[in-house]
Amino acid sequence: MKRLIALLLAVGLLAGFALVSASAADAATTIKIAGMKPEGEPETIGMHQFGKYLNELSNGKYVVQVFPNSQLGKEDSYIDQTRRGIIQMCATGTQMSKFHPAMAMLETPMLYDDLDHAHRAMNGKTFDLINDGFAEKSGMRTLNAFPLGYRHFYTKKPVSGIDDVKGLKMRVPNIPLYTNFAKEAGISGQPMPFAEVPGALDQGVIDGGDSPLSDIVALKMYEITPEITKTGHILVIHSLFINDKFYNSLPEQDKQWFDEAAKRAAEDVWELVKQGDIKAEEAIKQGGGHVTEPSAELKQYMKDAGVRSWSLFTDPKSKQHVPNAQAILDSAASYREAAN
Numbered sequence: 317m318k319r320l321i322a323l324l325l326a327v328g329l330l331a332g333f334a335l336v337s338a339s340a341a342d343a344a345t346t347i348k349i350a351g352m353k354p355e356g357e358p359e360t361i362g363m364h365q366f367g368k369y370l371n372e373l374s375n376g377k378y379v380v381q382v383f384p385n386s387q388l389g390k391e392d393s394y395i396d397q398t399r400r401g402i403i404q405m406c407a408t409g410t411q412m413s414k415f416h417p418a419m420a421m422l423e424t425p426m427l428y429d430d431l432d433h434a435h436r437a438m439n440g441k442t443f444d445l446i447n448d449g450f451a452e453k454s455g456m457r458t459l460n461a462f463p464l465g466y467r468h469f470y471t472k473k474p475v476s477g478i479d480d481v482k483g484l485k486m487r488v489p490n491i492p493l494y495t496n497f498a499k500e501a502g503i504s505g506q507p508m509p510f511a512e513v514p515g516a517l518d519q520g521v522i523d524g525g526d527s528p529l530s531d532i533v534a535l536k537m538y539e540i541t542p543e544i545t546k547t548g549h550i551l552v553i554h555s556l557f558i559n560d561k562f563y564n565s566l567p568e569q570d571k572q573w574f575d576e577a578a579k580r581a582a583e584d585v586w587e588l589v590k591q592g593d594i595k596a597e598e599a600i601k602q603g604g605g606h607v608t609e610p611s612a613e614l615k616q617y618m619k620d621a622g623v624r625s626w627s628l629f630t631d632p633k634s635k636q637h638v639p640n641a642q643a644i645l646d647s648a649a650s651y652r653e654a655a656n
Contacts, residue, residue, distance in 0.1 A: 344376055349405035349556070350383040350394035357530065358464050358592070359407050359554050360384040362585040366556060369577035374570070399455045401559045409464075409554040410493060415454035418446045418638045421629055422461065422553040425497045426622025427648050431463060434551050435586050436651040438462075445644045451560045459556045459578035462585035465528025465593060466548035470541040472523055474608070478617045487513050487525035492636050496628045497549065501621035517541065528552055529596035530589075538605030546609050549618050556581070 347370070353359040360382065367380025388394045388403065391411050398406040413420035421427075428434035437443065438461040451457045469475055471484070482502040488494040490507035498505030506522050516522045517540055524541045526549070532538060556578050563571065597607050610618070628634050629641035638644070 344379045347378055347380045347405060348383065348388075348403040349380060349407065350386075350388040350397070350403055351407035352384075352386045352391055353407075353464075354385045354534075357384075357534070358462065358585050358589055361588060362462050362554075362556065362581050363407055365581035365584045366577050369580045370573060373573040373577055377570075378573070395557075398557060398559055401562060403559075404562050405556060405558045407554055407556050409552065410491060412450070412454065412456075412555075412557070413493075413636075415456075416447075416450040417629070417636050418448070418640065418644065419450065420491075420493050420636060421446055421638060421641065421644050422555075423493060423550050424622075424629070424645070424648070425493070425550050425625050426619050427645070428551055429652055431466075431551075431586065431590055433652055434463065434553070437648045438553065438582075440647070440651060442644060442647040442651065445640055445647055448640065455560050456557045457560045457563050459558055459574065460582035461553050461555045462582040463589045464552040464554055465530050465589050466546075467526040467528060467550045467552060468532070469526050469543075469545040469547050470524050470532055470537045471543045471545070472517070472541050474543045474606070475545040475547075475610070475614075476608075477611060477614055481614065481617070485521070485523045487516065487522045492628060493625075494550070497621065497625040500624045501549075501618060514540065526550075529593050529600070533596045533599045533603075536603065538600045538603050542605045544600055544605055544607045546607065547614075547618055549622060 347367075349363050349366070351359050351363055363380075363382045363384065367382060370378050370380055383394075383403075386394075388397060391408050394403065394406045395408060395411060397403045410420045410423050428437065443461055447458050469486070473480075475481060475484070483504055485504045485506055486498060487508055487510075488498050488503075488505040489510075495505050495507060506516070508516060508522075513522070513525055517524070524543075525537075526547070527535075527537065529544075532544060538544060558574065563574065566574065600607055626641070626645060628636050629638040630645075631637060
């Protein structure tokens with residue numbers, strides 16, 4: 317009889333532990349985050365890393381569910397879902413400039429000398445100046461900033477000098493930042509969705525385009541446009557965004573967890589992209605592509621075009637005018653000086 321009672325007590329305790337465990341699992345809050353890039357891309361890795369760190373910091377209180385590759389719709393759709401609180405978070409970039417024009421300056425052409433320069437600026441005042449007023453206008457808060465990589469030319473024929481650039485028919489995203497830079501560089505920019513690029517190349521509508529090395533490798537662009545010129549004219553920078561109302565509803569400790577998780581995830585991506593570019597170059601060469609550095613003359617030409625394009629933000633008459641644009645540019649420059 318005593319053994320039976322002991323057994324029943326043991327079973328009861330196990331059942332109790334199971335109920336507690338189940339309750340703890342049920343109590344976990346699921347955070348949904350959407351992005352446009354497929355698995356393996358820096359943006360998606362950053363989302364997964366954020367989830368990992370948030371779960372660890374909160375001791376399982378939060379579980380992050382990642383929806384990459386536009387699973388919850390295109391950018392406009394999942395941005396709207398984040399604003400309305402249907403999902404809590406999303407990852408994107410200059411698309412946020414429709415709410416706050418300064419967000420486009422994350423990708424100001426020829427603004428940074430290299431990844432380290434950009435890294436310092438995004439961890440410093442430049443990032444704060446760009447985001448000043450964004451939450452009030454958008455209903456979202458920017459948690460971090462991380463690179464997807466510098467955009468480089470991919471073309472059918474080699475681009476050796478300035479004459480090779482002038483008149484070049486290049487696909488560009490249909491975004492003022494990109495179309496304006498192409499114009500300043502003497503490029504015949506052809507705005508079109510990326511899905512149309514292979515057909516446009518086959519038909520001779522365009523001579524090439526520009527993308528980060530990771531995208532060039534992932535999409536095997538070097539197979540149809542084997543000439544990769546490392547112009548590095550625009551650094552693509554994305555961020556993790558969170559519904560501001562949701563963020564403000566969190567206890568102070570929880571806010572710190574979200575902030576710290578986002579910071580750690582961004583640091584991982586900065587290092588990943590730096591190492592990833594080296595591997596991407598090797599993959600392009602192994603795949604039959606050619607990776608070349610632009611001449612000093614061409615580098616300066618691209619730099620000058622980039623500086624001219626800044627008027628898009630500094631000119632009060634521009635539709636993309638940013639009131640504190642000069643302060644942003646000066647701040648970014650100060651991080652260059654710190655490096656020297």
